[in-house]
């Protein structure tokens with residue numbers, strides 16, 4: 001079986017750019033909600049001194065992950081920040097001292113069984129680094145006796161145009177990936193691992209094959225370069241041959257899917273005990289003078305990344321947090337990078353004209369249906385949404401839509417289909433709660 005996919009121009013002009021360390025900014029802005037689940041509460045106050053890796057946001061909620069200071073310095077204030085999703089969250093603003101002094105209590109965690117491994121991952125603050133931000137300790141906390149899992153699928157497809165941060169992770173630190181995989185397999189008792197990589201990254205495929213040569217349980221799967229190969233259900237299918245059905249998640253088919261940078265972080269955290277405080281990301285787009293890959297403290301303002309890459313804000317028509325297909329448009333260049341920011345894209349009008357433009361009437365060409373990897377009927381969603389027809393939206397399986405953006409990309413009438421789908425999904429979820 002072949003799933004629907006589309007070809008999108010790659011624009012991966014930063015693939016050969018060695019990742020550089022971003023200089024410590026003078027101030028960071030750290031939102032206390034950085035992924036799926038509940039927000040954290042601040043445990044520091046104005047005037048407190050903090051160090052790198054010190055806990056600043058904690059929660060007792062099941063679905064959440066703690067948040068740590070990415071810098072050493074002094075808390076300037078606890079503020080409110082409107083997230084990209086439109087929610088106001090507590091935010092810790094820290095003036096840095098330039099010393100980057102590590103918190104003295106940082107030490108590698110003691111891990112000797114599954115329970116201590118899951119607790120360590122929880123304390124690391126790790127959420128899915130591919131962009132979804134699902135807390136990793138919840139994903140990995142499986143019970144093999146109730147829901148058997150035999151396959152770990154590592155998502156290294158990086159099918160989004162422009163983004164090369166996962167690719168640089170593979171080229172620059174492949175051992176962390178292999179060791180992270182071995183650790184997850186050991187504590188979760190998973191037999192097989194598959195690293196799915198698009199075939200437009202031959203160097204990464206070659207390198208990881210070499211690194212995994214003594215571990216036949218870890219297989220490197222070369223995937224066709226098409227979009228969205230990195231979607232969870234798609235990569236799980238092409239790596240294992242198993243179909244994750246409607247309403248199912250990978251674990252229902254004995255699969256856990258992890259992003260390649262997330263699994264690498266598992267290894268580095270267990271070695272050092274330094275929680276998630278930095279982010280590897282790509283800064284690119286046709287408005288960026290020096291597109292590059294960076295490792296920057298979480299909370300760094302995007303305006304500082306633009307200055308670093310010699311980008312004139314006047315040239316930017318659209319600023320995106322994440323990829324061009326699934327990222328979110330930013331309204332403020334001072335918005336900070338968070339745990340889930342794998343890219344910042346700055347686009348000029350020229351590129352926006354190629355991807356957007358004013359929508360016209362649907363001509364019922366069916367291209368959106370042909371493009372949908374899940375076999376949905378995107379063209380019918382909009383009408384049902386406009387009519388607030390919840391029953392019809394349910395019948396059309398709107399909640400299965402993963403907002404991959406393929407339907408919007410191929411639509412000759414420039415209809416904002418996947419954007420409308422998000423609103424329609426929210427409408428259905430709200431109705432289900434009542």
Ligand code: SF4
Pocket residue numbers: 361362363364365366367368369378379410411412413414415417
């Ligand atoms: S691709 Fe656009 S124009 Fe074609 S059927 Fe879908 S919504 Fe209509």
Ligand code: SF4
Pocket residue numbers: 371372373374375376377378400401402403404405406407408417418421
């Ligand atoms: S955004 Fe949703 S409806 Fe559109 S192609 Fe992707 S999964 Fe299908």
